[in-house]
Amino acid sequence: MSxxxxxxxxxxxxxxxxxxxxxxxxxxxxxxxxxxRIIYPPDPLHPLEDPIAKIRHALDHPMGDSQPLKTLLxxxxxxxxxxxxxxxxLPAMQAPDARQLVIEQLLELAAExxxxxxxxxxxxxxxxxxTEMELRHALGNRVYNAFEPHGxxxxxDAEDPDGLILLGTTDHGEEVEINRRAATSDLLVYVNINxxxxxxxxxxVATGLASYRSVRHHHxxxxxxxxxxFMDMDHSELHSANWRMGRLIRESGVKxxxxxxxxxxxxxxxxxxxxxxxxxxxxxxxRAGFFASSKALTLMGxxxxxxxxxxxxxxxxxxxxxxxxxxxxxxxTLTHVYRQQLVHVDGQTDILTMGLPYISPYNVNSIMNPILxxxxxxxxxxxxxxxxxxxxxxxxxxxxxxxxxxxxxxxxPSYIDFFEEVLADTxxxxxxxxxxxxxxxxxxxxQLYRTGHAYHGVHPFYMWYWCAHALEHLSSVxxxxxxxxxxxxxxxxxxSTLDDALEMAEDSVGxxxxxxxxxxxxxxxxxVS
Amino acid sequence: xxREFPFAKPVWPVQVPAPLPxxxxxxxxxxxxxxxxLANCTRSAFxxxxxxxxxxxxxxxxxxxxxxxxxxxxxxxxxANHSSHLDTPLMLSVLxxxxxxxxxxxAAADYxxxxxxxxxxxxxxxxxxxxxxxxxxxxxxxxxxxxxxxxWNLVIxxxxxxxxxxxxxxxxxxxxxxxxxxxxxxxxxxVDGTYAIMPKGGTKLRPGSTRVTFGRPISHTAGExxxxxxxxxxxxxxxxxxxxxxxxxxxxxxxxAGTSPSxxxxxxxxxxxxxxxxxxxxxxxxxxxxxRRSSFEP
Numbered sequence: 001m002s003x004x005x006x007x008x009x010x011x012x013x014x015x016x017x018x019x020x021x022x023x024x025x026x027x028x029x030x031x032x033x034x035x036x037r038i039i040y041p042p043d044p045l046h047p048l049e050d051p052i053a054k055i056r057h058a059l060d061h062p063m064g065d066s067q068p069l070k071t072l073l074x075x076x077x078x079x080x081x082x083x084x085x086x087x088x089x090l091p092a093m094q095a096p097d098a099r100q101l102v103i104e105q106l107l108e109l110a111a112e113x114x115x116x117x118x119x120x121x122x123x124x125x126x127x128x129x130x131t132e133m134e135l136r137h138a139l140g141n142r143v144y145n146a147f148e149p150h151g152x153x154x155x156x157d158a159e160d161p162d163g164l165i166l167l168g169t170t171d172h173g174e175e176v177e178i179n180r181r182a183a184t185s186d187l188l189v190y191v192n193i194n195x196x197x198x199x200x201x202x203x204x205v206a207t208g209l210a211s212y213r214s215v216r217h218h219h220x221x222x223x224x225x226x227x228x229x230f231m232d233m234d235h236s237e238l239h240s241a242n243w244r245m246g247r248l249i250r251e252s253g254v255k256x257x258x259x260x261x262x263x264x265x266x267x268x269x270x271x272x273x274x275x276x277x278x279x280x281x282x283x284x285x286x287r288a289g290f291f292a293s294s295k296a297l298t299l300m301g302x303x304x305x306x307x308x309x310x311x312x313x314x315x316x317x318x319x320x321x322x323x324x325x326x327x328x329x330x331x332x333t334l335t336h337v338y339r340q341q342l343v344h345v346d347g348q349t350d351i352l353t354m355g356l357p358y359i360s361p362y363n364v365n366s367i368m369n370p371i372l373x374x375x376x377x378x379x380x381x382x383x384x385x386x387x388x389x390x391x392x393x394x395x396x397x398x399x400x401x402x403x404x405x406x407x408x409x410x411x412x413p414s415y416i417d418f419f420e421e422v423l424a425d426t427x428x429x430x431x432x433x434x435x436x437x438x439x440x441x442x443x444x445x446x447q448l449y450r451t452g453h454a455y456h457g458v459h460p461f462y463m464w465y466w467c468a469h470a471l472e473h474l475s476s477v478x479x480x481x482x483x484x485x486x487x488x489x490x491x492x493x494x495x496s497t498l499d500d501a502l503e504m505a506e507d508s509v510g511x512x513x514x515x516x517x518x519x520x521x522x523x524x525x526x527x528v529s
Numbered sequence: 530x531x532r533e534f535p536f537a538k539p540v541w542p543v544q545v546p547a548p549l550p551x552x553x554x555x556x557x558x559x560x561x562x563x564x565x566x567l568a569n570c571t572r573s574a575f576x577x578x579x580x581x582x583x584x585x586x587x588x589x590x591x592x593x594x595x596x597x598x599x600x601x602x603x604x605x606x607x608x609a610n611h612s613s614h615l616d617t618p619l620m621l622s623v624l625x626x627x628x629x630x631x632x633x634x635x636a637a638a639d640y641x642x643x644x645x646x647x648x649x650x651x652x653x654x655x656x657x658x659x660x661x662x663x664x665x666x667x668x669x670x671x672x673x674x675x676x677x678x679x680x681w682n683l684v685i686x687x688x689x690x691x692x693x694x695x696x697x698x699x700x701x702x703x704x705x706x707x708x709x710x711x712x713x714x715x716x717x718x719x720v721d722g723t724y725a726i727m728p729k730g731g732t733k734l735r736p737g738s739t740r741v742t743f744g745r746p747i748s749h750t751a752g753e754x755x756x757x758x759x760x761x762x763x764x765x766x767x768x769x770x771x772x773x774x775x776x777x778x779x780x781x782x783x784x785x786a787g788t789s790p791s792x793x794x795x796x797x798x799x800x801x802x803x804x805x806x807x808x809x810x811x812x813x814x815x816x817x818x819x820x821r822r823s824s825f826e827p
Contacts, residue, residue, distance in 0.1 A: 007545070009542055009544070009545065012542070012543065014540040014542065014543065015540070015542055016534040016535075016540060017533075017534060017535075028534070028535065279534070279539055280539040280541050280542055280545065281539075282534075282535065282539055284538075287534075287535040287536070290535050291535055291536075
């Protein structure tokens with residue numbers, strides 16, 4: 001029996017309260033009956049029965065015009081295996097990680113072929129460097145111990161002038177500058193985890209291994225307002241730019257063998273399984289688990305709570321593996337992602353509500369600062385649609401998150417200045433770009449990015465650009481339970497309760513508005529008709 | 530402590546098809562075993578040798594209009610008003626044998642099937658099938674439809690529960706739904722007097738006499754509008770209730786003129802409703818009948 005598809009529940013008076021995430025916590029909220037609906041994601045797909053065999057099969061039977069990997073390997077070649085960084089998957093999956101499974105098979109084939117020159121390369125783009133623990137988790141101890149001590153496990157450095165190479169310029173004037181080692185290898189194998197439809201394809205190399213000089217061409221307000229959404233490749237300027245760049249990379253002679261994996265949405269271990277179960281199906285154990293855990297969380301300090309949540313490893317499992325030529329692989333991958341995440345929804349809504357969880361791609365083992373709160377809600381969740389946004393133009397988004405006025409100084413140093421300087425001046429994504437160069441080229445931020453664990457200086461700008469489409473589309477954004485100063489600095493409206501927020505929203509959308517709540521995580525994507 | 534979710538069990542949304550989990554009680558209780566030949570024989574022996582004598586002793590039923598059933602081929606849907614726990618055994622006792630030998634009774638899932646032992650007992654003794662009455666649910670209606678299509682007669686109390694004061698309550702749509710989906714005739718049956726013997730909430734039996742009046746079978750074609758069928762049921766109940774407290778001819782004339790007294794009683798204070806109950810439904814004081822007529826006849 002195939003897993004249940006997603007479900008749109010019309011709320012009536014008997015509908016139990018729905019779970020709202022609230023950062024490092026959660027609570028139940030009652031939505032107004034007769035005009036609210038709740039979108040539940042599909043149940044997790046069945047995993048591959050024998051993932052190792054499936055990976056081997058994918059490597060031996062590649063898609064598109066690619067040759068089987070075995071035939072591409074020879075002893076005197078330069079082989080680079082690039083892989084997605086710590087931003088994927090979310091939450092981190094229980095060991096073995098998908099990257100470990102694939103890379104171990106790759107290395108066994110490389111060993112059989114006698115390949116000596118192999119480099120493992122974390123495709124960070126402008127993200128922070130991964131820690132040893134994170135690398136060990138992604139690759140497994142066996143791989144880490146074999147490569148890292150010998151300097152064969154590298155992390156992409158988008159600011160290393162010697163480590164980059166300019167391959168050319170697209171017909172749209174976009175400079176394509178990527179990692180030199182990857183570009184000059186005889187074969188570049190990219191190992192991807194495709195958590196959302198935005199991931200993968202040409203974006204893996206064209207963004208993951210690119211420099212700021214290259215990334216800036218598509219990570220900007222113009223591109224993001226013309227990506228509707230950036231989760232829908234066919235209507236995404238972000239993807240168009242990456243595809244142009246990817247094709248230029250291929251035409252430059254860089255041979256890319258793409259391996260993409262998809263995971264099911266088993267986001268929480270059994271003790272938290274109620275978090276992804278529909279409320280009316282909660283068993284007495286689920287209810288007890290919810291009650292006990294939510295009470296315990298209120299008694300814990302911020303650090304302990306954060307440590308607890310970030311220690312959660314998701315029991316996600318592989319649902320597909322594709323290998324070969326980039327575009328053919330990605331087309332197949334998307335069908336698997338949509339099979340897992342797509343929910344058909346009739347029509348738009350006046351108000352979209354969402355409870356934001358503790359994690360986003362950019363705060364793994366870190367604090368979800370106010371800018372990341374905005375990005376998660378308006379960048380990611382708002383854009384998880386195909387067709388039309390869930391909320392109508394001029395509608396309102398209500399997010400629930402504590403939005404603490406707190407930053408991880410090691411991970412997000414430029415975010416602090418961005419918050420205090422840029423957002424104090426303007427919250428218009430089109431206007432903030434005047435500050436971008438200064439942040440991107442700041443030597444201190446570059447130093448922290450290259451040698452510490454800091455995101456690139458320009459990264460908070462990208463987070464704000466991610467929100468551009470939503471900010472243009474919406475009339476108002478309300479944050480429930482957030483730090484008032486932080487929320488106001490973001491240009492949003494703070495509210496204390498859901499009832500208050502709904503009342504405030506009526507200023508923009510009129511009385512008796514329709515409400516849609518997206519019950520995520522686990523992730524889902526709405527196909528709005 | 531609040532008894533709302535999550536402290537209490539969540540309500541299953543009406544629009545979400547309920548699964549059929551392996552549960553030993555409630556709406557999902559599997560009653561198929563109680564319709565096996567062995568169980569049916571056991572039940573027949575019980576009804577004929579224990580239940581009927583006991584009912585005739587306690588309720589002394591007089592039966593009217595049963596001859597109309599001679600023209601009817603089973604299966605049929607018997608629709609009765611409900612004011613006492615005695616109604617079900619009384620119905621099983623007064624049905625002609627060719628209907629009685631293969632009859633199931635729709636019973637409240639939350640009352641008769643809430644414990645496994647109760648579910649076993651009532652399935653075996655009364656061929657009861659669980660019916661959801663607290664929220665709209667077609668699961669039990671579908672089961673009933675399949676039984677009727679399988680040749681089983683069905684006794685159903687369309688008010689969804691016993692009357693709190695002896696007067697009829699609003700008729701729900703389940704019976705009409707079944708008739709609509711099976712095309713089988715509905716037989717309204719008016720039961721009078723059981724409320725006086727054992728009212729809702731009563732703990733003692735006060736033996737007395739009862740009157741069971743079989744109405745005209747309501748025939749229709751499968752797919753006929755359920756709302757219209759429901760209206761026919763109500764009108765026939767009004768006529769039967771009137772007949773129960775007057776006579777057939779008077780009741781028939783009033784029904785034809787559309788002036789039958791409402792079987793749901795007057796909209797008045799509780800004591801007035803009790804005061805105006807038909808003779809058999811209260812304490813048997815015959816003067817009530819006259820009072821009721823004088824007060825509420827149009």
